[in-house]
Amino acid sequence: MDASDLSALLWQERALLDQLLLNLETQAFLPQGGSESGLPLLREQLENIIESLRLVELARSVELSSLAKEWKVPENFTLGGLAASAPTGVWTQILEAHLAAMTSQALLILGLQKSIEDLPHKTVRLTREKHKKRTDPLLSSSTASEPKAATDADDAVVMQQNFQTETPQGLGEALPGTLQEFLGLSALRG
Template identity: 45%
Template structure:
C-alpha cells in the first residue's frame, strides 16, 4: 500500500463518477425524447454504478488511511490534508489533480441530478396519454407503470449525491 495505490483508487472512483454522470445524462435524454419505457433500465444502471461506488469508496478509505499513517497524518485525514501533508516530490501535485478532478465531477454530477429531477418532475405532471375519462384498464396500467418508473428514477437520481466523498475531499460537510 502507498500513494500509488491511493492514486489508483482515486482514479477508479473518478471513473465511476464519470459513468454515473453518463448514466444520468443518458436517462435525461431518454426522458426528453419521450422514451419513458427505458426508465426502469436507466434506474437499474444507475443503481449498479452506485453499488460499485460504495466498494470504490471503501477501497479509497483503506488506501487513504494507509498513506496518512505513512506520512504521519491522522488516519481520517481528508484529501486536502493529504495534499498539504504529502512529502516533497510528485505526490502533492498528483493528489491535487485528483482533488480538482473529483470536485469538478461532483459539481457536474450535482448539475446533472438537478436537471434530471426537473425533467422527471415535468414528465410526472403531464396527464396520461388519451386521458378521456373512459375506463381503459390497459392504459391505466401503463400510466401506473410509467408513474412508478418515474418515481424510482427520481429516487435513484436523489441518491447520486456523494456527501461522504465531498467530506473526504475537504474535511467538511456543507
C-alpha cells in the same frame, strides 16, 4: 501500501464517476426524446455504478488509513488536506489533479441529479400551463384542443407518479456523502 495504490484507487473512482455522469446525462435526456423504454436498464446500471462506487470508496478508506499512518497525518481529512500534507511535491501535484478532476465530476453529477429530480415537476407545471392556455377563452380562440390538452395534463401527472415510484432508492444519493466530504463538498449536501 503506498501513495501509488491510493492514486490507482482514485483513478478507479474517477472512472466510476464518469460512468455515473454518463448514466445521469442519458437519464436526463432520454425522456425528452419521447422514449422511456430504456429507463429501467439505465436505473439498474445506476444502482450497479453506485454499488461499485461504495466498494471503491471502502477500499480508498482503508488505503487512506494506511497512508495517513505512513505520512503521519490525521485519518479524517479531505483530499485537499492530504495533498497539502504530501511529503513530496510530486504527490501534492498528483493528488491536487485528482481533487480538481473529481470535484468537477462531482459538481456536474450533483447538478444533473437535481435536474433529473426536478424534471417531472417541471413537466407537470408546463403541461398544466399549456392546458390552461388552451382552455382559457381569453388566451385561445379555439376550444377544439381541450380534450387533447386535458389528456396531456393527465399524462404528465401519471409520468410524475411513475417517475417517483420507479426512481431507484440510490438516486437521492447518487454521489455518496462520504465522497462529498472527502472532496470538501460537504457544505453542498442536502
